[in-house]
Each structure stands twice: as C-alpha cells, then as structure tokens.
Amino acid sequence: MDLSFSSEQEILRKSVAEFLSKECSYEKVKEIEESAEGYSPKLWKKIAQLGWLEIILPEEFGGFGDPFINLIIIMEEIGKAAFPSPFFSTVVQSGLTILEGGSTAQKKDLLGKIVDGKLLMALAQYEQEASYLETGINLSAKLSGDDYILNGTKMFVIDANIADKLIVAAREDKGITLFLVDAGAKGIKCTKMPTIGMDNNCEVIFDNVKVSKADLIGEPGNGWKILQKAEAKIIVAKCGEMVGGCKASLDMTAAYAKERKQYGVPIGLFQVIQHYMSNMLLAYDTSVNYLYKVAWMIDENEDVTKEASALKAQVNEKYKFISERGVQIHGGVGTSREFDIGLFYRRAKAYEYVAGDSDYHYEKIAAALM
C-alpha cells in the first residue's frame, strides 16, 4: 500500500492550482457567473494549450495515458477555484461518454477537437420529468430514410448554450439510443435557465430535428448501457470537484475563524466554532480519502457501481454541510456576494443534482446490496 501521490501528480496539482489562482480569482469567477456564456473562451483556450483537456485521452489517440486519478486532481483544483468552465460538460460528461460508446473514428475526431479546445459538447439526458432513470428518457427518434427525426424536450442540459455538439439520449424503436447532434441544427431551441449555481443549465427543445443515421454513438438501443458505464466515472469526477469545494470552504473558514475577533478573541477560540470546524474536517477527510479510493478502483478496472453511488451521496451531504457551516461561521460577511464562501454554498446545492441526487444513489446502493 502507498497512499501518496507521485511527484508528477504533485506537479500537476500545483500547476493547475497556480494557473487558476493567477488567472481566475474569485472576483473573476463572479464576473464569469454573471455573463451569458457562463465561461471564459480566453481561459478555455489557455487550458487547452496547457494540455488539461488531454487528461482523458488514451495513448492510442495521442494522449499520455494518464490514470483516472489525474483527472480527479484537476477536478479537485477546479472545485477549489470554483472555476466556471465547460470542463465538466465537455471533457468529463461528453468525453467519457464518447470513450465508452463511440467508434474509433468518432473518438479520433471528437476527442481530438475537444483536446485542441475547438469543440464544446453537452450531454442531453434528463427531461421534464427530471428522472434519473432510463424510463425518464422519452424524446423520440423516428427513422425516416437515411435520417432520424428527433422530437421532444431536454432539461438541465449543462452548457448546451455554448456547445457546438450535443449528445442526445433518445427513445428509438430498439430502445435508448445516443445521437450526435449539431447544437445549431434546424429545429433546436436552447434557453438558459436561472439556477442557484449560476451555471449554464439549459432547456433544449427539439422540433423535428434531422440527424443522419451515421451520427449515432454506439448501436441503436444500447444508449442506456453506455450512459450507465460512463456515469460511474462521471460521478467520481464530479465528486472530485465537490471535494475540492469542501476543501476551499474548510480552509477559508479556518483562516477566517483565526483572524476574526469578537469579544476580544478570535472566534476560533469559542468551543462551538472549534467543534463545528472539527466536524467539517472530519466530513472532508472521510470524503477525500474515499474519493481517492474509488478513483483508484477505476484505475484498477474494478466495478464501482455502488462505490460511486456511495461517494456521491456522501459528498452531496458533506459539501452542503461544510459550506453551510462555513457561511454560518463567517457571520454577516458569509451571506454577502463580496465574500467567497457563498460561491461554495450555492454550488453545493447545485451539484447535489448533478449525475444523481442522494435519494437516487441511496436506492442504487440498496439495489446493489439487496
């Protein structure tokens, strides 16, 4: 057993952290959040140049063959910086789905463009019913000559407003099928919805949208299998970002508790604050170590269905807990937009829903156990 990171991994973490703290301060984060695009094309170009987007690229397609845990390192740092970018939608959700189900040609083409920073993608799975299950996918795909015609509405599609291409899960005669659709195709109407995360959650309406038969990811009817396989990894990656958010919340709160004085002493001297913060550290430590364990299992090619669910449910609750106590310990300043802890408090709620809420994952664990 060796629970340390390699020196290359330490360097990766340091370089990501340094880049984000230099290029994307929390002030900048707030500015980006308030923009219609919800991301900075300039910074996106820079991180493409730095090679972050290659992190999931297998060696056979020109990548460095990074282990999965390296993606987690990047996600943790993104989470600490509260960095708003299409990294999750494009690299994690779409990239991992293409890796799981795409043809060699698609991998080469799409992943190549993603890595170069030239292609943004979004995964359109959920619909008006907001179900995480297979039965929740009802957008229809009907074959007509050499094309499919898509009709229906997708909801909560992250970054659809800036994406060039969408992966659309639709119901075809043989079952759930994944389609690769140009975001600008005729008949698509995309509207950004206002959220607590101030992120790019979109409603996407498909009105007789034509897609070529050639633009499927995987075979007709095996879309759900691909989604499920990719889902475990997507969850663990998202948990990396959330655990990073926990760490930032914890650190900035501890710093504040040492510095803020009331009644002539630092508020960190009050035992109630110490106990809150001890519980926060406990919540963080249990989460971060489990995160690494599950990420390692993925690198060992083990099945992590129930572990990924356990991790997400754990992190959902702990991120909310840590950031909520963080705001409370900050007092008045914690509730304001000028201070930064609120960024994490809002994200903890927003990310609770990403790739399954706690109730969905409790049920998955129970189903795996019983």
Add this chain to the structure above:
Amino acid sequence: MDFKLTEKQKALKREFDQFFEEVMKDAPPEYGRGGLEGVYATPEGFEFHLQVSKKLGEKGWLSRAWPKECGGEGAPLIEQLLFNESRESHRAPGVDLFGHGMFAPTLIIAANDEQKERLLTPLAKGKVSYCQGWSEPDSGSDLASLQTTAIKDGDNYIINGQKIWTTGGHRAECMFLLARTNPEEKRGKGLSVFHLRMDLPGITVRPILYMDGKHLYNEVFFKDVKIPAKDLIGTENEGWKLTRDTMNFERSGVGFFVEGREDLKELVDYVKTTKRNGKYLAEDPIIRQKIAKLFIDLEVGYTLAYKIAWLQGKGGLSFAASAASEAKVFGSELAERIANYATEIMGLYGQLSDSKWAPMNGSMVESYQFCMGITVAAGSSEIQRNIIAWTGLGLPRF
C-alpha cells in the same frame, strides 16, 4: 389549562385575515413572497410595503399594542400575536421590522413626551420607515464594542463612524442609531440611542449585495453628521440597557412557523400534482417522511410561539428570554430545513430560481440562500444558544 382562543380573539383574527387577504391582491410581482427580500430588494416592493403600512395606520393596527398614553389601545400581547400571525401567514408587508418592531418599543420605554408625539405618531400612521444602525465591521455579535461616536457639541451631536449590514438603509427615511457618546468608556458603558434622518449631509450609503445578488443591506458611513440633541432617546450613556430591552420585545417567533406552514402547504400541493418515474411524488415514502418531519417541527414550533407570547403577556418583556431564544434558533434553522428538504424533493428542479420552470416560483431555492441571513442576523444561532444555556439552564458563563 386552556389553549382555546376566545370568541373575541377569533373574530379579531378573522378581521385581520380578511384585511390581509384583500390587501395582498395588489401585491406587485416584484414583491415576490415578501419578507426582507420582498420589501427591500426592489422599489416596487418597498412602495407596496409603504402603501400597506398606511392602510394599517388608518386602521390603527400599527399601534394597537401600544399603551394608551402613547396613543395605542393597550391591546394584550396575545392579540398582537394574532395580528402578526395573520400578517405573516399572508406574507403581507406593512409592519416595519425596524420602525414598528424595534424602535417604537424603545420610544415607548424611554422617549419623552415631545418625542413620543413627534416620532411615535408618524409610526402609528404608517408614514415613516426606519433602518437599524447597530452592527459595525468590527462589532457584530459583540455589539457593545462598537466605535461609532456621537459627541455632544452645544445643542447638537456630531456623528462619525460606520455601520454595516444596514437592511433597507437605501430605502428607509430614518435610522435609529446606537453610538458611543462617551469615548472614554468601554463596552456597554457610554452608549446612547438616537433618531436621525437618512438624508442628512455627511451620510453615505453603499450597497452590499446578498449572495444571490439582491440588494438588501448596506454600509452606512457618517462623516461629521450633525443631529439635534433633542433626538437623543432616553438618558445619555444609558443606551445599552435600553437596547437590550428593545431586543426583548415580542419574540415569540410565530412568523417562522406560520410562514413555514404556508411553505409546507405549497410543497404538499406540489408533490400531489407532480409525477416522476410514473408516480406522484406524494407516493414516494422518502418524500412522505420528509414532509411529515417538517409538519412535526412546525406543530411544536407554533405551539412554543404561543407559549412564549403567553409568558411574555404575563411576565413582561424579558420574562421569556430563554424561550424566545429557543424560538429564534428553532424557527430560523427550521426555515433552512424546509428549504433544503423542499429543494431535495423537487430533484433537478430544486436548483431553479424564479422563472417559468421553477416550482413554487423558486421561493425554496431563494429561501435556501436567505435562511443563512436569518441564522446570523439579530443574534446568531450561537449567541442564542449561549443565552439559552445561561438563562434557560443556569449554566456558568465564561
């Protein structure tokens, strides 16, 4: 023992309910679901608040509970509770949290006759709005350490310093201020209470945005602001005791519980009419339990509020200090629980702010953010728990 309301009290409650139901028909969309956000975030919301305030003033309801010699009716506290309950369950504005909720009681306790006439009358008529100038950047929980000075200069006081988190400071006409009149003294000694107008030369108001971007509170800067000595309330240098008495006025917390009941009603409607995975949310045992748990908390909290009002009515303002702190802690933390459960129950929709897609007009996700202000403001949960330990249990103070 008898929990029943008298026929007179029931009739009164019906009268309040009818009034607020009628009044709320004119609420502009910007007012949203009321509360501090509804009243202070937009000019439309504030205008509506002022209109309702005037109507309440015409009815004489703003001053019902005041003693007769102050122009009120000396109505019993329990009737005040019924009034608050009715207003808050309709999410109606019109009562100025600061002017009516805090400053009027201060004036009743400490003002001289001239001040009562001059300052209480416009409050009774609903013609004036106040903000509360207490907290400072370095003095929050430890309010008594505040440093803003008000130095006597002939017939005037000259004010210098800074206040922060001043809710509604950008809209209110007046402020009641706690400042240091004797800079030689420390902590609770040497503080005094003042009334002042917000448009005086030397006052600057700078907005601070709430975490969701709304403009509720402010920083207020004072540079050589001159106010007449007749606007000192009570005895010079005795302001701390007066302020503590103000903190103890009507603190049943009934508002938390009646608003929570309204939230729960809407949430129940939502789960009964919304399907997921082929079933109504109301059929999901996990959701059923969450809703049942909220119901329990609302029941016991509401009942505690009545007990507090009854205790206060019997024994005076500070009689129920520990129980009042319990209601504040329980009510504000329950609001947080309601918002969290509701947004969990809504699933992916739980993250949506006010928009055509958002269940309950996004009120629960808004509340998820605003509730943190309530567990911090007006004595944080930690400070309230200290009070409960000391006064409720007699545990030693450090």
